Amino acid sequence: MLPFSRFEARTILKLSGPIVLAQLTQTLMYFVDTVMAGRVSATDMAAIAVASGLWLPVVLTMQGLLLALTPIVAQYYGSKQTKPISHYTLQALYLAFIMAALLFVLMLFADIPLSRLNMDPLLREKTLDYLFYVSFGLFPAAGYMVMRNLFEGLGNTKASMWIAFVGILVNVPANYIFIYGKLGMPAMGGAGCGVATSLVFVAMFIAMLVYGYTSRSTRPYRHWPEKLWLSLKDQWQIIRIGTPIAFSIFFEVTLFACIPLVIVHLGPIAVAGHQVAHNYSAIVFMLPLSLGLATTIRVGHLVGEQNLMELKKAISTAIVLSVAMSLLTVIFTLLFRKYVAALYSPDPAVIALASSLLILAAIYQFSDAVQVVAACALRGMKITTPVFFITLISYWPIGFGLGAVLGLTNWLVEPMGPHGFWTGIIVGLTCAAIALAMVLRKQINRMEHEFKTGATA
Secondary structure (H helix, E strand, O other): OOOOOHHHHHHHHHHHHHHHHHHHHHHHHHHHHHHHHHOOOHHHHHHHHHHHHHHHHHHHHHHHHHOOHHHHHHHHHHOOOOHHHHHHHHHHHHHHHHHHHHHHHHHOOOHHHHHOOOOOHHHHHHHHHHHHHHHOOHHHHHHHHHHHHHHHHOOOOHHHHHHHHHHHHHHHHHHHHHHHOOOOOOOOOOHHHHHHHHHHHHHHHHHHHHHHHHOHHHHHHOOOOOOOOOOHHHHHHHHHHHHHHHHHHHHHHHHHHHHHHHHHHHOHHHHHHHHHHHHHHHHHOHHHHHHHHHHHHHHHHHHHHOOHHHHHHHHHHHHHHHHHHHHHHHHHHHHHHHHHHHHHOOOHHHHHHHHHHHHHHHHOHHHHHHHHHHHHHHHHOOOOHHHHHHHHHHHHHHHHHHHHHHHHOOOOOOOOOHHHHHHHHHHHHHHHHHHHHHHHHHHHHHHHHHHHHHHHO
């Protein structure tokens, strides 16, 4: 029986609440882009969908690398050290803008992969226009991510929530102006979403800076670091911690992105049914993910305080909360899966397939909740390399590999189509949850031994 602490439950839920709202707001922005572009034409809406396949991995990779700042700040915050926090924030900003510049140059060559796809010329043109305009948002996005990770490392998760609201307030009118050509601007269609998204990132970065300058939570850190120049040693620490996080996110994003490509020959019903289950799963995943991000912050603080007893309570409480939350999600999904599927499509065949896939999506909620909390707890300890290897093996050779065997071949059973891939995902996530829980337990035991020997010495 895992120990459960009401105090830790309140602390983690208080941290995770604003993160959930921030995540939902960001999802709403993408929804608004799709709907407003879709009112121009199906081609404009399709251009955003295709462009997102290139844009999202780029942004999420950069975000994953910069997430290293959160546990670094959290541990220094827990140990009540202020000087290293401003120093590492500046180093993260240097790294963020360097990475943004590299990715900006990479985005200029987006026509190379798109030229290899059998696309309608107009669709390709609109996709490239969107990518060109949105690529300018990489620089303010990089700054925003650094500032958000700083605030979350300090335990101030409300900042990202309020700034996300600023983003949606800018997103809607900016889309209206640039998509439909208002206030003297040309009507750019779907490409106007790229301009609007860049402006959203500018607004959010500026809002973060203003919030940081006026917030009481950042008052102890509003000073210039002693060393203003770029430190390769500290840059490497951020890269060393952040690179496994970035690749772990990349593995998960590409796993779900590749499934439609390999089942496309099964027909549009199979792809649409999978997409419904995937989109719904992505939405409900925000709950355990936000709980996991809050766990990273709390674990980082307690590691900095060297409070092992409370650390163990926090981790076990987070796991109990995530499993309980998953139970509610599972019950809701099983009871209302047909209604959920009907929200996405009126086609009876799509509803029937999606409803059956949602049963499998409900099953893996438990494994998904445990693995994300365990991975985030390890991240709070600055342990990220094992997570990289576990997610790589669990998602691809096990999850996708088994899914391909079950879905497309008769090696084990008759081809199951999309159901085979979702069965593979369940097995892969379960393996990840077990392996990450074992690594987490081993790390806690090691810390306990170090604290005891240190106290004895």
